[in-house]
Amino acid sequence: MEKFTVLTGAAAPLPLANVDTDKIIPARFLKTIKRSGLGVHLFDALRYDKDGKERPDFVLNQEPYRKAEILIAHENFGCGSSREHAPWALLDFGIKCVIAPDFADIFHNNCFKNGILPVRLPRAVCDQLIDDSKLGGNARVTVDLERQVVIRPNGEEIRFEIDPFRKHLLLNGLDDIGQTMQHAGALDGYEAKRQAEQPWQPTLSV
């Protein structure tokens, strides 16, 4: 996983609430056995018409947002399914940070596993950033994870909160599994205790 430290880039405004995972990546594109290559299908129904041509009115089909690295949206971003294809598609497109008033829980979790930073900021602040982003090519936003600030194009700094453990993993690009495996002793102990206290717990075989 890539480290997330400081990101400066174009921010694309998507002022919609309840952007669901079917909207981010429709189910018909989940028939892949790889993580890569999903960016072209990101927001498929919003981005392309029924003949597969780009809809010029959709933000990611416009300059400078074609190369957006930050997305700003409204409430409950990422609701719906658990598909990690949603953050994979965002990342494959180039988006490494999503800013919204709040996120659906599973999507929020999935972002961290892929080096994407979800930033929770109040709706009024998101709307301010959306206004900023409409300024076009000069509207570059910086997200500094170490200092926990979003820096507006005018230089104003906005602080955001983040779970310290997740911050640590993102800053260092650390793999969760490796972290957990350092606690193998505790896990062995738990399994032994479970076996002793709940010998009735069935195991599975077909």
Added chain:
Amino acid sequence: MSASKPRTLFDKVWDAHVVERLEDGTCILFIDRHLVHEVTSPQAFEGLRMAGRKLRRPDLTIAVADHNIPTLGRAQGIKEEDSRIQVETLEKNVVEFDVPYIPILDDRQGIVHIIGPELGISLPGQTLVCGDSHTSTHGALGALAFGIGTSEVEHVMATQTLLQSPMKNMRVDVSGGLPFGTSAKDVVLAIIGKIGTAGGNGHVIEFTGDTIRGLDMAGRMTVSNMTIEAGARAGMIAPDQTTFDYVQGRDYAPKGAAWDQALAYWKSLPTDAGAVYDKSVFLTAADIAPMVTWGTNPEAVVPVTGVVPGLDGVTDEGARTQRARMLEYMGLTPGQKMTDLKVDVVFIGSCTNGRIEDLRAAAAVAKGRKVASGVRALVVPGSGLVKKQAEQEGIAQILIDSGFEWREPCCSMCLGMNPDKISAGQRCASTSNRNFEGRQGIGGRTHLVSPSMAAAAAVTGHFADVRELG
């Protein structure tokens, strides 16, 4: 946490599974059951392979293909190449990593959230995960069950644990007898209509109250299944005699002395008197009517006697834009009566409503009636065992005689990953869980309803109040 402090059902199950609490409060949580399917697992197995890791506990894992297999002619194999590759990949992976697997042509095959409880794989008090958001279904048994992403699937495979911060406790209480013509689906749609699609974010919802207690296990699973549509990753219902009667005797459930030990433990799980919930919501069953969604998220729901809402009273600009887009996408005009909306397709099935009780409810309405002309009606049982039982009970024949298509079990038209899809502009009465844009096919218009309401729509050709059909 001191032993004397009253705890909720969620607190008890959580506490019993904490392997280690890290400095910042994140917990390493032991997972009792990991259910695996073909869509969200290939990249996880690939990750294990690349890191040279094995499954820590294949004996607590079970795999089945359910999302994109055909509902017709499956003995001849899967025609769609990308779907076939995904299933073949699962079949190779379960051999390589020694994972118990239920093959496609086995009677026990079915939707992962139907077969978990049905085979006694899911049990009260367990932690259960799957790379699918409707894993919340299994919470109906009093398990802590939630959907995870593929990275977490890999994490569970490698360590049999997850890194999690505790969720908050939310209680949704429904009281009173269910009115005639309503079912668990109407209860959960009414709940989502009340608290909204983000109402449960960050929480586990415990469903309480005599309405919930009065539901059979199938109904409880329908309610728990759609918890995720209210934003909560997990829903839970305290295990009681209804639960124990359901679990006893199932294939993988404990037997004999082990059953008695398990039962004693499960009886200790219900929420203690005086336990505190972070948030509580109360509903009265008497206020619930047969529901139909009109928009493109499940909170956009009205009673079947209602009308399509307009923009009046919606002041927030984003919310106005969203509602206007919903109306346009769904091809609706504010003020239209729901019962005036004609349907093109009816889908009965899914992990929400694909159990035998759901098919019985649909057949009770369909019996002696015919599917309206021009309507395509599809019934997809949730599992091979449900299908077999429905055939033995004569339910399948009733539905076939009425003009319904009778199919092989899988997720099917709930998300259109297999050939069962609706076309652009088609209106579908569906017993599934999501009415998102394009969910059942590009441009398709989904209305969520209960099985009896779906059958009523099929035989009348439009949304109809099932209470008037008798």
